Amino acid sequence: MKLPHVDIVKYRNWWFGISLAITLPGVVGVFLCLSAFHAPLKPGIDFTGGSIIQYDLGRDVKLDGIRSVVEETIPGSQVQDAEISGKRVLVIRTKALDDQQKDEALKKKLTEALKTQVGNDPRSVDTVSGIVGPELLQNGLMSLFLTFGAMVLYIKFRFMFDYALCAIAALFHDVLVLVGIFALLGYYHGTEVDSLFISAVLTVIGFSVHDTIVVFDRIRENAKFVGSKGVDKNGKEYRKTFGDIANDSVNQTLARSLYTSLTVIITLLALYFLGGVTTREFVLAMLIGIISGTYSSIFNASCLLVWWREFKSKQKTAAKPATA
Amino acid sequence: MFAKNWKVIIVLTVLVWSLTTLFQVIPDSQLAELQKISSMSPADLQQDILARMEKLPDWEKMNQFQKEDTLKTFQEEASYANNLQVLTHINKYAIVTDLKLGLDLRGGSQLVLQAKPSKLVPEITPEVMRGVETVINNRVNSLGVSETVVQRTGKDRLIVELPGVKDPQEAKDRIGTTALLEFKEMLYDADGRPLIDENGNFQWKDVGLTGADFKRAQAVPMGGGQNWRILFEFKPEGATKFGDLTSRLVNRSIGIFLDGAPTERGPDGRPLPFNEYRGINVKEPIHGGTGEITGSYTKDQSIDLALKLNAGSLPTTVAILEERTVGATLGQDSIEKSLVAGCVGIALVMIFMLLIYGIPGFVADIALILYTITTLAIFRAVPVTLTLAGIAGFILSVGMAVDANILIFERTKEELAGGKNIYNAIEAGFSKAFSSIFDSNMNSLIACGVLTVFGTSIVKGFAFTLAIGVMVSMFTAITATRVLLHLLPRGIPLFGVSQQKKAAAPTASDAKLV
Numbered sequence: 093m094k095l096p097h098v099d100i101v102k103y104r105n106w107w108f109g110i111s112l113a114i115t116l117p118g119v120v121g122v123f124l125c126l127s128a129f130h131a132p133l134k135p136g137i138d139f140t141g142g143s144i145i146q147y148d149l150g151r152d153v154k155l156d157g158i159r160s161v162v163e164e165t166i167p168g169s170q171v172q173d174a175e176i177s178g179k180r181v182l183v184i185r186t187k188a189l190d191d192q193q194k195d196e197a198l199k200k201k202l203t204e205a206l207k208t209q210v211g212n213d214p215r216s217v218d219t220v221s222g223i224v225g226p227e228l229l230q231n232g233l234m235s236l237f238l239t240f241g242a243m244v245l246y247i248k249f250r251f252m253f254d255y256a257l258c259a260i261a262a263l264f265h266d267v268l269v270l271v272g273i274f275a276l277l278g279y280y281h282g283t284e285v286d287s288l289f290i291s292a293v294l295t296v297i298g299f300s301v302h303d304t305i306v307v308f309d310r311i312r313e314n315a316k317f318v319g320s321k322g323v324d325k326n327g328k329e330y331r332k333t334f335g336d337i338a339n340d341s342v343n344q345t346l347a348r349s350l351y352t353s354l355t356v357i358i359t360l361l362a363l364y365f366l367g368g369v370t371t372r373e374f375v376l377a378m379l380i381g382i383i384s385g386t387y388s389s390i391f392n393a394s395c396l397l398v399w400w401r402e403f404k405s406k407q408k409t410a411a412k413p414a415t416a
Numbered sequence: 417m418f419a420k421n422w423k424v425i426i427v428l429t430v431l432v433w434s435l436t437t438l439f440q441v442i443p444d445s446q447l448a449e450l451q452k453i454s455s456m457s458p459a460d461l462q463q464d465i466l467a468r469m470e471k472l473p474d475w476e477k478m479n480q481f482q483k484e485d486t487l488k489t490f491q492e493e494a495s496y497a498n499n500l501q502v503l504t505h506i507n508k509y510a511i512v513t514d515l516k517l518g519l520d521l522r523g524g525s526q527l528v529l530q531a532k533p534s535k536l537v538p539e540i541t542p543e544v545m546r547g548v549e550t551v552i553n554n555r556v557n558s559l560g561v562s563e564t565v566v567q568r569t570g571k572d573r574l575i576v577e578l579p580g581v582k583d584p585q586e587a588k589d590r591i592g593t594t595a596l597l598e599f600k601e602m603l604y605d606a607d608g609r610p611l612i613d614e615n616g617n618f619q620w621k622d623v624g625l626t627g628a629d630f631k632r633a634q635a636v637p638m639g640g641g642q643n644w645r646i647l648f649e650f651k652p653e654g655a656t657k658f659g660d661l662t663s664r665l666v667n668r669s670i671g672i673f674l675d676g677a678p679t680e681r682g683p684d685g686r687p688l689p690f691n692e693y694r695g696i697n698v699k700e701p702i703h704g705g706t707g708e709i710t711g712s713y714t715k716d717q718s719i720d721l722a723l724k725l726n727a728g729s730l731p732t733t734v735a736i737l738e739e740r741t742v743g744a745t746l747g748q749d750s751i752e753k754s755l756v757a758g759c760v761g762i763a764l765v766m767i768f769m770l771l772i773y774g775i776p777g778f779v780a781d782i783a784l785i786l787y788t789i790t791t792l793a794i795f796r797a798v799p800v801t802l803t804l805a806g807i808a809g810f811i812l813s814v815g816m817a818v819d820a821n822i823l824i825f826e827r828t829k830e831e832l833a834g835g836k837n838i839y840n841a842i843e844a845g846f847s848k849a850f851s852s853i854f855d856s857n858m859n860s861l862i863a864c865g866v867l868t869v870f871g872t873s874i875v876k877g878f879a880f881t882l883a884i885g886v887m888v889s890m891f892t893a894i895t896a897t898r899v900l901l902h903l904l905p906r907g908i909p910l911f912g913v914s915q916q917k918k919a920a921a922p923t924a925s926d927a928k929l930v
Contacts, residue, residue, distance in 0.1 A: 155749065220567045220568070232874075234870065235870035238866050242862050242866045250858075287874055290874050291805040291808040294805075294875065297863075298812050299812060301860075305852065347826055351772060351826075352815065352822050355822075358768060359761035359765055366753065368746065368749065368753040374808075
């Protein structure tokens, strides 16, 4: 299996276009969510808090039936087995609704629906705050931006400043794709994000930069060939530009980029189709992010770098006559 | 000869260390004993531990400190029993591991705490609760590798969930003494003598200085002698209050009380009763908020006092209302499925590597197995409480470990296509792929470092496991793969080229994929 040599840099406007076509609806989705839920995504119980309803449970009661009843009545709830002083207890965590009356009505509906399943009334109903409070989110965002800063410094130190900016731009692209898709899913499909989504975003950030650096490493290595002679399809000689070098580098690392992403995607697909229901959205988030990360490091990061270099050299040549 | 073999020795040592750290072999009889302990309810367990401790031959002779140490050993055994996962039985022995899993994966204990109003905090306002929540959160998350859940409920309650902890005493220890630390001044009569009530106790007066003003304390040995001293530090506001207090009370005493009882204990570990507690004599005004407590403190006494000072920095008293054991947040059924799915995923990746690269792919698979065992062994040794966030970090680091091998192999194939012989191509593959592996991994490590230092709970758990994974992958994917490739017998075809000395210089068309 030999991968074809693709003119990636030449068609860069197409790649940027595809990225825009995916991210723009996502941005719209974020705004839709902001107006509907006062948050960029539809927040789950981990963020909003809600109620904890507890039932005494017989040993032989299966959770599956209960889970489907709960999911039908109040979507986004968590059902959990617990043991309190030797007795089996069912713990249901449901979301708080903005409308208190509606909230009460739903809870009542749920307890009635569950009465047939469990056979008794709940032993307690408590209201709780979210696990992920505003402090944690603020702290998370702050540490994330510090991390971006540290990454920029490192890439500037080992590569150059414009490499660092392009890597971060590709990273933002991937996070935006992920957040945008989940914003749309949240608005139209009611998909909620929980604390696991934070882990998924972190994974995508880690993968995105890792993938981009490998491609940039090749460009850095090949950069010494800028200006060297190349032969095109028609046998004509030409001087290689930075764009040609970037194109060669992306092509040389193309097999590796695809293989590595495939190994991660294989694992995630296995987790998605064979794994538990409770982690399915988490795995989906990682899948979207990894695919976007692969795309952006092949098609966006290096094209962006070439575009920036060409923009700068044009500026230089344009500026020269003025100073002369 | 040795120079060539030392890498083999290192790889083998790592493998042996990882296997012995991750897995333990215990006789079935001991396993039964441990399983009995782990199946007890928290209350029964405490009874059982007490009964077994009293049966110890030198129990009577121990002082309070030694007794507490013994209790701790028994509690550690219970916690080990509780974390134990049996992998398989061979003969009359069981292979077990005690990798710690988080609340989302295997449940833990749940405590309901209630903040109580005190003289200084007459009403539990949302601000007070936020303060309590922050302190408790800091305390339970102080290690950074164990994910706990702290939630506010109602007006004055907190729900704290601790992973894998079944013994309530241990849970309480983790939260710290949820008590109120108060500083008080000793009362004196007109002649400057301490006032004593009818029971012979000294009299103390509140001064409005509490644990909320206190920052931290540390026990350190005094130069040369047997004695220890305690260094302490107040928060800026507390420092001003403490400065005013000490200027007013030179040559008089300040008492430190935890939940109203004197904080100090005698040299034998017995808590000092009110009529013996004289507080701490102020030698000179302490401004600036830092100072030290000196006296004839033993090591045990000073550490105990420092612990109590550190534990008491809550704005108000907190009582434990309820204790219960909870199941995995993500549901046990769901987790078992995901575990199987994860194994299927890794197996598929290994098959993929084998299909793409042939024998070198097989070598990479072995390196991947070594990688998994070593990383898990480090998780156990640290110890890291593994949660789904941690597993996300782990999956990413597996991807990076595989990526390192793919980078090396792709580079080797390019070198082969460029006309190098197989041996030189492999060497060049390693050395040329190194800069990209190094830079991408260093970047990840720096990011993890920042996230571990500044992040909290989920973010921290993720970054910590990823960092460990990246470091291990640098070793297994580079060193171990290289050692294994060199160990392969000559003559085995690699990357579609037979590994003969001075093979005819292959052309690009020879370097086909296997």
